[in-house]
Each structure stands twice: as C-alpha cells, then as structure tokens.
Amino acid sequence: MASLSLRQVTVRFPTASEPALDEVDLEVPHGHFTVVCGPERSGKSTLLRVAGGQEEASSGSVWIGGEDVTARSAQDRGAVLVMQHYALYPHLSVQENMAFALRVAGVAETELQERVRYAAEVLGLTEALDLHPDQITGPQRQQVALARxxxxxxxxxxxxxxxxxxxxxxxxxxxxxxxxLARHLDVTTLMACTDPAPVRAAADTLWTLDHGRLHPGTNDHREDRP
Known part of the structure; x- marks a missing residue:
C-alpha cells in the first residue's frame, strides 16, 4: 500500500525570513487524490519537491509505502513529478516523448509500446502520437506530460x-x-494548485497551504469513496 506521509517537514531557505514549509504534517492514503491549494509563494511547489526528492528538507521526514525515504534520491522513491512547465522534447514525437523515460530505463519494447498505447487511449492522444509538440495544442501538451x-x-x-x-x-x-485517472490507476496522487474550485469535486481531500503552514480544507469526503 503506497501511502505518502510528510512528518514535521520544515524547509528554510537562507535568504528567506520565514520557512517555506513550517512543520508540515500531511498524510495521503494509498490510492487517494489529495489537493493542496494556496496562493503564489505559499510553499506548494516546495512541498511537492520535498515529497519527490528534488528538494531536501531542513528537518522532518518523508515516508512512502510505510518506508522512510528521506535519504533516498528522487529516482529511488517511485514518485513522479509533473511540473507546470511540462518541458516536452520538441524534436521528438508525442509517442517518443511518452516512451523516452521507459527506453532509458530499459523497458522491453513490447511492454513499452503497450504502456504508451494504453496511456494514449485513456488521455485521448491516439490521433496525436505521430505529431510533434509544436503541432498540438497547449492542453494536449499538458496531457502528454500526464501520459509521460x-x-x-x-x-x-x-x-x-x-x-x-x-x-x-x-x-x-x-x-x-x-x-x-488517479483512481483508475490506483495511484497515490498529490496535486498543488492555486484555485481549489475546479478540483473540489474530484479531490478526496483538500488542504490549504499559507505561509508554509498546512490547514484542513473544506471538503474531506473520503468516506464517500472506496
């Protein structure tokens, strides 16, 4: 069961007067879709980077699947971070963008193609597989980042x-x-956003983050979902 837990996580940057994250405790149960909302510079991106291993916490710990992964690299945590700026490879087709990380990891070609085909079907990208990023729309590029x-x-x-x-x-x-998608894949999902309105109905749990402090949001309907 791959839950995600941040325990007493604090992040301090040398040039900042306040911590980016201030003793944050966050529990995301296995398979749940949790959303953290807050204004710009509230610490949302830092929270995700600490969870994914791209940022080191000043104190506290990160647990995935019941194991302390604080000292593990981003590559060894099993977590994937999708950024605002999806940074697709412009010289590669949609299909090649989706398959790139799998090829680097040495996934067999048959399995690689099956994963790409399935993701393209789920996200409505089948007709765009042979196109390049500059030939598809902004929303489609975001979908390619999700598919990747x-x-x-x-x-x-x-x-x-x-x-x-x-x-x-x-x-x-x-x-x-x-x-x-999060529930279909049965993957533990943590999303950061500025405006909670569009995701309120889709999220299992909603939190707010302000000045590095985490507070419960207005909807927690985990009992309504299996």
Whole structure:
C-alpha cells in the first residue's frame, strides 16, 4: 500500500525570513487524490519537491509505502513529478516523448509500446502520437506530460498546478480527468494548485497551504469513496 506521509517537514531557505514549509504534517492514503491549494509563494511547489526528492528538507521526514525515504534520491522513491512547465522534447514525437523515460530505463519494447498505447487511449492522444509538440495544442501538451508520467507507473504521482495554463473552458474537464485517472490507476496522487474550485469535486481531500503552514480544507469526503 503506497501511502505518502510528510512528518514535521520544515524547509528554510537562507535568504528567506520565514520557512517555506513550517512543520508540515500531511498524510495521503494509498490510492487517494489529495489537493493542496494556496496562493503564489505559499510553499506548494516546495512541498511537492520535498515529497519527490528534488528538494531536501531542513528537518522532518518523508515516508512512502510505510518506508522512510528521506535519504533516498528522487529516482529511488517511485514518485513522479509533473511540473507546470511540462518541458516536452520538441524534436521528438508525442509517442517518443511518452516512451523516452521507459527506453532509458530499459523497458522491453513490447511492454513499452503497450504502456504508451494504453496511456494514449485513456488521455485521448491516439490521433496525436505521430505529431510533434509544436503541432498540438497547449492542453494536449499538458496531457502528454500526464501520459509521460502515467506510463512510468509511479507509486506516487505529484502534480504542480497542471490546470494553470489551460483555457477556462478546459479547466473543469481536465480536473475531472485527473481525478478519474488517479483512481483508475490506483495511484497515490498529490496535486498543488492555486484555485481549489475546479478540483473540489474530484479531490478526496483538500488542504490549504499559507505561509508554509498546512490547514484542513473544506471538503474531506473520503468516506464517500472506496
């Protein structure tokens, strides 16, 4: 069971007067979709980077699947971070972007193609597989970034405000897709965002983060979900 737990996590940057994260305790049960909302510079991205191993906490610990992974590298945690700026390889097709990390990891070609095909079907990218990033829309590029994470079959999926670059008419549908995807894959998912409105219905649990302090959000409907 791949739960995610942050215990008394504090992050202090030398040039800042206040900690970016201040004794944060956060528990994300296995398979749940948890959202942390807050204003700009509230510590959301730092929270995700600490969970994923891209940022070292000043104190506290990170646990995944009941194991203390604080000292492990990002590559050894089984967590995948999807950033706001999805940084697709412009010279590679959509299919090649999705398959890149799997090829580096030495995944067999048959399994690699099956994972890519399945992710493309789930995210509606089948018709775009042979196109390059400059030939698809912004929302499609975001979907490719999600698919690229999905094919890696992460233990924990971390998403940094994936809705921020979308047009208003696509935000609600994409939020619902992310929630459905998280439960469909049975992957523990932690997402950070600025505006809680689009994800309120999709999230299992909602938290708010302000000045590095974590507070319960207004909806926790975990009992409504299996």
């Amino acid at each position: 994470a999905m094919v890696r079959r992460p233990t924990v999926l971390l998403m940094d405000d994936p809705l921020v670059a979308l047009s208003p008419e696509l935000v609600d549908a994409t939020a619902e897709l992310i929630g459905t």
